[in-house]
Amino acid sequence: MTPTTGSAAHGMTPVAARADWNDLPERVRAAVQEHTGDVHQVSTISRGLNAAFTARLRTDSGMVFTKGVPTDRAAAQRREADINQHVQPIAPRLLWQIDTGGWHVLGFEHLNGRPADLGPESTDLLAVACVLGELAELESPNVACRRVEDRWADAAQNAGADAGLLAGDQLLHTDLNPHNILITDAGVRIVDWSWPTLGAAWIDTACAALWLIAEGHTPADAEAWASGIPIWTNGTADALDAFAAINAGLWGQIAEAEPRPWKLRLHGAATALLEHRRR
Structure with missing residues (x-):
């Protein structure tokens, strides 16, 4: 047919x-x-x-x-x-x-839903924070997944950062752009698990915070939002600094290779987060 x-x-x-x-x-x-x-x-x-x-x-x-x-x-x-x-x-x-x-x-x-609004005035932010808390409690599957310290090793070396500070055994999504966070009648759903990774449980919250910055939040406001998610407190200052440095370099390479608008925005967001953490 x-x-x-x-x-x-x-x-x-x-x-x-x-x-x-x-x-x-x-x-x-x-x-x-x-x-x-x-x-x-x-x-x-x-x-x-x-x-x-x-x-x-x-x-x-x-x-x-x-x-x-x-x-x-x-x-x-x-x-x-x-x-x-x-x-x-x-x-x-x-x-x-x-x-x-x-x-x-x-x-x-099939899910009836819409992409999450991660902007500063969004009413979706509380629900997104709640699902990130649930993500941090998922059990690690018996499935071969790359470890974050290996996946980001080159970017860490280029940034002079210690990727080992991001190590852990929590299953991570790591691609929490608004279109992968769906607001449905049944709650928030996370889609497109193409890059499952093992690492520290707070990393997905940090990845979401990068998108908040890209959508108009200041780095300070994005971190304040993240601090409402219990797992965020597990990230030490040194580990968060390493995350910011690695992602600033990583998104810089990605944007340089293919300067699409959303990649440039992520590079700008990661750079802003790094500058914020260095103050």
């Missing part, structure tokens, strides 16, 4: 060469419909940073959120599938996955 299609493009800059439903090989579309029944309508989602195909599908079995990447780029998405059962109910439930026709595709329960 040939579904109708539409665009839901808004928010972040789309990834290059984003595929539509009809761009997927027929074999892949058939495999999806073995799980869902006929697909009647497709709403392609052009925002997002990791997947090559992202869409909401209206199917015989109801609405489903799908994301896919070519098989040779599927390592991060496979990790996301592996940890899904360990991040319930904070993350949407994985319904199925397929690996065929050169594509790896995941199907998740």
